[in-house]
Amino acid sequence: MHVEGGLRERKKQQTRAALAEAALRLALEKGPDQVTVEEIAEAADVSVRTFFNYFPHKEHAILARNPEHLEAALERLRTAPAGESPLTTMWFIVHEVLRDLESDGQLSRRGELIMSSPSLLYQLMLSSIDDERQLTAALRERMGEPAGSIRPALIVSAAGTACRVAVELHKTAPDRPIRDLLDEGFQLLARGTDPDFGPDHHQKGHS
Structure with missing residues (x-):
């Protein structure tokens, strides 16, 4: 059976x-x-x-949208080890989806086609927003955050953005593997992209 x-x-x-x-x-x-x-x-x-x-x-x-990717990602969020950070969990999820998308060897060509087609770009945006909404709800529950918390949504959205940026940059720097670019993106997210950020201080200096 x-x-x-x-x-x-x-x-x-x-x-x-x-x-x-x-x-x-x-x-x-x-x-x-x-x-x-x-x-x-x-x-x-x-x-x-x-x-x-x-x-x-x-x-x-x-x-090549596969609903099983979302189901697997939601399951990974629900069953993640207690000591695993939220961004680490998203790293595992993104790498798993990327591995599946790379399996047919058409990731770059599909990416180029999507970027040149408004209808495909629109559908990708719609499906990505829906996925992110469900992943955010699952991550928020796992983190024990209240409904209005921005952190779970930002982590999920940033992970998806890191993946899109890696695929896009790979086209202009084909010698750099997508996975290396993705890992660099996650490292930046983990450390903070701009530790000197401070508009309040800047505005006070010009007031």
Whole structure:
């Protein structure tokens, strides 16, 4: 029974990957706005109905958006060791998602396509905001912070930003691996990006 469940899960992952690969390839060839769900399904050798079992629309397929990433991240937040700092937990989560996104070798090409397409950028922004909202709620609960606390939201948002910045910078500095850039970003977040920050002092000096 366990083996059968494992095979079924592996088949689902293969189908999702095939649809995401077909969606990206067709979007690169024709442009994201010109690709149809029917074309993606046909290229992946599945039915349109099967496509909608995995993605709500073509943009999520091109983005290779996988709801299991969020589920795994929420579980990681809930089960993190008691002594692990919130930013450390987010580091583990981001690296796990990055590992999965890198597995098809198309992370850079997908990133370039997203940045050149308003519709893809919009969908990425919408889904990222929703993910961050759920992750923030889970982190806030774990930290025991009140509903209006900014720290959990800032940690989650900064972790996502560090990932986006690393992918973007890798395009201009391809000799620097994304993971190295990401780790540097997290180190900066941990230490503080600007220890001399102090607008109140600056304003008093000019009053």
